[in-house]
Amino acid sequence: MPIENLARSDVVTAQEDDSVEELATHMEESHVGSIVVTDGDEPIGIVTDRDLATRVLGNGMDPSEATARDVMSDDPATVDHDAGFYQATEMMSEHGVRRLPVCNDSNELVGIITYDDLSELLADEHMHLADVIQAQRPEY
Template sequence: MPIDDLARSDVVTASPETPVTDLAVTMAEENVGSVVITNGDTPVGIVTDRDLTVRTLADGADPTAQTASDVMSSDLCTAERDAGFYAATSSMAEHGVRRLPVCENETLVGIITSDDLMELLADEQQ
């Protein structure tokens, strides 16, 4: 099964210049745990709720002085939209990530999360 069948197309995105405080508000408003950071339609990083905690609060940094580029994970792991379920889960496990942006020719088209995969597995068990 291609992950494109499982991925959500309504990805929450922001630019690298977005203030960290705006990212936190967006996550709360959209009820998501991450924001994919893009340059145009190309993903260049991701900021998770954990990144905000560890790279801002735990470091004692001033969140009003930081932007997405200051706290994002830039070694972004992505998958092509025609990748299979096994390839996606293997990649997530290998890289220790819970969110996998889905691309087509380097353009962001969706995202799949470990929660999405768990839901699929639960449905399959029933």
């Protein structure tokens, strides 16, 4: 199944010059732990709640003056929309990330897939497998 079918399409995005204060507020309001920084429709960076804690608070930056550009991880690892589940998990492992922006063939942002999303999918598949096995057990 293509990762695009598993990914969330409602990606929270920001611009490079948005203040980290705005980013934190947007994360809180949207109930997300990351924001993809875009230039047009292309992902150019990502800011996580951990980035805000370590790069802003940990470095004594003023949240009203620091911008996404100052704290984002630039050139984020992305996954193609038609990649599979295992390709996404390999990318996460290889790059040491828990979130992957999903891009189409034109490198435009079309979604985001997270480690939690993939874990939930695996848990659902395990439950389905358990149901199949349980249904095939002979009764004694």
